[in-house]
Each structure stands twice: as structure tokens, then as C-alpha cells.
Amino acid sequence: MQKVYIETYGCTLNKGDTLIMKTLLKDREFVDDPREADVIMINTCAVRLETEERMKKRISELRKFGKKLVVAGCLSGAEPGTIMSIAPEASLIGPQAIEKVKDVIDGNLRSALTGERASITPHVMEGKVGIIPIADGCAGDCNFCITKLARRKLRSYPLRSIIDSAKFALSKGAVELELTGQDTAAYGLDYGASIRLPEVVRQVTELDGDFMVRIGMMTPEQASSIIDDLIEVIRLKKVYKFIHLPVQSGDDEVLKLMNRKYTIEEYKGIVKELRTKVPFLNVTTDIIIGHPGETEEAFENTISLMKEMRFERIHLAIYSMRSNTRSASMPQIPDKVKKQRMNVAYKLYEDISLSIHKEYEGKMTSLLLTEVGKQGSTIGRTVNYIPVVVKGDHQLGRRADVKIDEASFFDLKGHLV
């Protein structure tokens, strides 16, 4: 039997793609050591420049085993030429051509960069958490984004197969289901929008069992197109009061240069409506520091937005120039300036997040225990998805009442009562 070795990098979508490819290759044997393999596959990520450098180094290392080499993932989709310059003998599979993995591995196809929607919905189990990608690609076209070059088209997975995947994860003991995608709120637009995200969430919550649903990242413009139904489903008992709504910048001119489809006033309006209609809602976001066009004044607008919105969690990233993206051809901000601004923004994020967490100290809260923590601890999530490190090794999947003893900017610490 042919032996296949697969190494996977990047986000849950990429992990899901590896699962789909493994499912399609179920007549092969998967090995954990590239030396034992007949075929070596690396499923790459390309989100940041330093990630690309890491991938290129790893591809050079894997070549040395002298086996059939297959390079999959976003680097293949966005920069096939770069890979060919390092490993001209390699076969490539784009993230939206994974259903052709057998033909590429068997040599019927030299490479596959585009293809049809995969018919199966993957689910990735991480402990007691079932991660279920509901769509691939997005409806946006942001100027800084290399993922768009790799995952060009929005492709929603059929609702039936999402439900099957959720059922499968629950049958495997999942107590938390994460519905993920690059833009979960864009779900169904490629199906004529007859079924949108709220219906997916509703049907998943109707499955039997005591579990929680976390809705993944979404763009503000798509969130606003489904806002009433979205509010209704977030209010359901089985759904975390949590929303991940990347704003990327606090300045309208920079948003235009990013080709983001909303203004800061519109963004604030969406967050205000969500927070008003969903008690305890935790809104988190992503912000890019140092995107081309970010003047000192624009940066100050981002800082003001952070102070006004008081996000509990922010994924802050320094702008990373990605080849073949439109932002890469714009005049760049010097690294020194980017780093200085990042330090200011990060310090503010820490201060705000700590002050939000401090409000929980001494309070009681109910948690769902979902992960094994460090040093014999257990991690649970509040109803609005704040991580709590609980003293002791407790059974995962149970609900527990906890007293919060201590807050840090990153999480809370407490003990069972």
C-alpha cells in the first residue's frame, strides 16, 4: 500500500482541507515519518511574509528525502512560481482543487490549481472541540489579502453535509462546535442566498446533546446583511455570546485603500446594535497596523476606535507586504514606524482587556470545560467565550460553577465551587 506523509500549517480551513484529502486518500497508509513515505505532502500557509519564508525553508528540507513531493495549500494557490523556483519537480495542489488529490498523487495530473467544490465537509477534532468549516473562500477582495489569491471563489459547503459533520463531531464527544470560514456571514451567497448563516446555526443547535456553538469570523458588510436573524440565533442558549468582526483599521481612508466595504460609522453602528440586542455579547476584532496610507492621524483614529469600542480581544498584526496583492504596490510605511505604532496599540489593547477582565474578579460564573490546561489545570469558556483557567484536572465536557480569583489581560483564573 502506498505510504503518504502529510504536514499541515495554518488555519482551521487548511486543517480541514488536509482532512478532506485524507478522506479522499483513505485507500493509502498515512505515516508520521517522511523517511517511511512514498509520497510527501506539505499543506502550506501564506498569510504573512515570515510564514512564506518558513514554508520555503521546509519545502527545501522535505525535497532532500528524494520522494514524490506534493505542495498544497495557500502558497501553491497564490504563488505557484515561487514553489517551482525552489522545487521544480514538485506537484502542486491549490486549496480549491483538493478533490483532485488522487490524480495528482497518482501522476494522472502534474498539478491542479483550480477545481470544483469538495462534496464532503471536513471536521477537525481538537480535544472536545469540533471545528467545522462551513465555506471556503469569501465574497470580499481586500487589497492586502493573499488568501484571496489562493482561495478565490466563495464556496459554501452543502447544509446537509455540515449537519452530518456536526453530528459526527458530537458522536466523537465534541462539546463545542466551531463553525468556521474566512467569512461565515457570506455563507450561501454562492447558492443564491436561499440559505444563510443564521439557518446553519439554527439547524446545528437543534441537534441533540449538551454542547455550545461558536460562530467564526465574519466581515462587517456581510454581518449587516443578515443582522436581524444573526441576533436571533446568537441569543439561542446553545450559542456563545461571541462575535469575531475584523475591522482592520479605524480610519475610513485606510479602509478604502484596503478595499474594505464599510465605514467606521457603519462598523460602530453594527457593533452597537449587536451589543444592545445581545446581553453580555463579546465582540472581538482584527486590526492591521501600518497598512500603506496609514498616516499618523489615521493611526490615531485606530487608537480612538479601540478606546471607544473596548474590544475584549484583538488580533493585532503589523502589515506584512504580500506579493501579487494590490497593497504591495502602494508606498510602504517604514518598518520602524510600524513597530512603534504596534507597541502603542498593543499596550492599549492589554490595558483595556485587563480592565474588562478585572470586572470578573471575585464573581461567580458558569463555564463549559473544553480543554486540558497547563500544570494540571482545565480551561473553560464563559458564555461569552472568555477563557478561564480552572485549578485542577476536571472532566471535559461538563458545566461547572467557578469563582474568579484573578484576571490577566489574556484570561481569567478561578476555582470550582
Ligand code: SF4
Ligand atoms: S474578506 Fe478580505 S481579508 Fe478576509 S479572506 Fe476575504 S479577501 Fe481576505
